[in-house]
Amino acid sequence: MALTIRIQQHGGPEVMQCIETEVGAPASGEVTIKQTAIGLNYIDTYHRSGVYPLSLPSGLGQEAAGVITAMSADIAGFNIGDRVVYAGGPVGAYAELRNVSTARLLKLPDDIDETVAAALLLKGMTAYYLLHMSFLVKPGHRLLVHAAAGGVGSVLVPWAKSLGAFVIGTVGSEAKAEAARKSGCDEVILSRHHNIADEVKRITNGMGVDVVYDSVGKDTLDASLDSLRLRGLMVSFGNASGKPPPVDPAMLMAKGSLFLTRPTLAHYTSTRAELETAANALFEVIRNGVVKPEIGQRYELRDVAKAHADLEARKTSGASLLIP
Numbered sequence: 001m002a003l004t005i006r007i008q009q010h011g012g013p014e015v016m017q018c019i020e021t022e023v024g025a026p027a028s029g030e031v032t033i034k035q036t037a038i039g040l041n042y043i044d045t046y047h048r049s050g051v052y053p054l055s056l057p058s059g060l061g062q063e064a065a066g067v068i069t070a071m072s073a074d075i076a077g078f079n080i081g082d083r084v085v086y087a088g089g090p091v092g093a094y095a096e097l098r099n100v101s102t103a104r105l106l107k108l109p110d111d112i113d114e115t116v117a118a119a120l121l122l123k124g125m126t127a128y129y130l131l132h133m134s135f136l137v138k139p140g141h142r143l144l145v146h147a148a149a150g151g152v153g154s155v156l157v158p159w160a161k162s163l164g165a166f167v168i169g170t171v172g173s174e175a176k177a178e179a180a181r182k183s184g185c186d187e188v189i190l191s192r193h194h195n196i197a198d199e200v201k202r203i204t205n206g207m208g209v210d211v212v213y214d215s216v217g218k219d220t221l222d223a224s225l226d227s228l229r230l231r232g233l234m235v236s237f238g239n240a241s242g243k244p245p246p247v248d249p250a251m252l253m254a255k256g257s258l259f260l261t262r263p264t265l266a267h268y269t270s271t272r273a274e275l276e277t278a279a280n281a282l283f284e285v286i287r288n289g290v291v292k293p294e295i296g297q298r299y300e301l302r303d304v305a306k307a308h309a310d311l312e313a314r315k316t317s318g319a320s321l322l323i324p
């Protein structure tokens, strides 16, 4: 029997039930993983609340690391005892034990810890495509990064600095401002106290930034567009404050012939080669010290309701882990 989180309906953190389930033998193409660390991601709250509806009842969670304890006879390239990690669908990572397909499973290099991998794989591969594919960051580029001290932010900021960018971060508190500066932000804006676009214009001598990475959504859309230089790029990649309203193309013209993209990790890691490129790039920046894993919170798996509540209340900093 294995502790597993299930939801019967969408709603607040209270809808997550902690139950014991029987995990059968792995099906064709699958291995059984004894999970040692589970990554908490903001998308898990969208799945739980119904912002991104699931077919119910359902498990939750997109990311975990652990050790293979069983495998179907047709598996090649993996062995019992291998340390592995995965990020992305299908949901169901909130569990002690899980059968998963090897299609998107990655073997962990010896020097990458399971807790670090579970905390950073999804967020770090996201940072990779945002910095290298959505926009190709080069030395001297000016970036605005919202939630700079958050899970994705705390990977994206130091990685962007290593590419030679000038990084302005927004944060919700003084403590997070300190964390954002430590991870490399050149300038930090306290989003609850300042007009973000005015501050960006002041910092950039009226020019604006080349690219905005906006994961906050509804509350920051206008400020993000107003912070861009002529022909700048708005990367809207999340909705922590709610979905942003639709954007009229004419507004992009009026604000400076701006570009807008709304990417998702799945489309940037849709092939095995893309997945491995992104994961290996992340492992390398962890290995060479560019990205220092910031695991700000650890919760027991059965305390997942508190973990979700803290994340949604902006109480967390860096990445959060659920420990089975």
Ligand SMILES: NC(=O)c1ccc[n+]([C@@H]2O[C@H](COP(=O)([O-])OP(=O)(O)OC[C@H]3O[C@@H](n4cnc5c(N)ncnc54)[C@H](OP(=O)(O)O)[C@@H]3O)[C@@H](O)[C@H]2O)c1
Pocket: 040, 041, 042, 043, 122, 123, 126, 147, 148, 149, 150, 151, 152, 153, 170, 171, 172, 173, 176, 191, 215, 216, 219, 237, 238, 239, 240, 241, 242, 263, 264, 265, 266, 311, 312, 313, 314, 315, 316, 317, 318
């Ligand atoms: N599209 C993709 O491929 C992709 C992949 C991964 C993640 N994401 C998105 O990236 C974002 C970050 O994910 P994460 O897991 O690393 O979470 P996170 O950044 O650790 O947490 C969200 C942060 O957003 C900020 N925030 C601002 N207004 C908020 C509000 N009204 N409610 C809640 N939070 C608010 C808070 O930081 P402050 O208090 O400092 O403002 C909060 O800590 C999420 O929007 C997620 O959906 C997208």
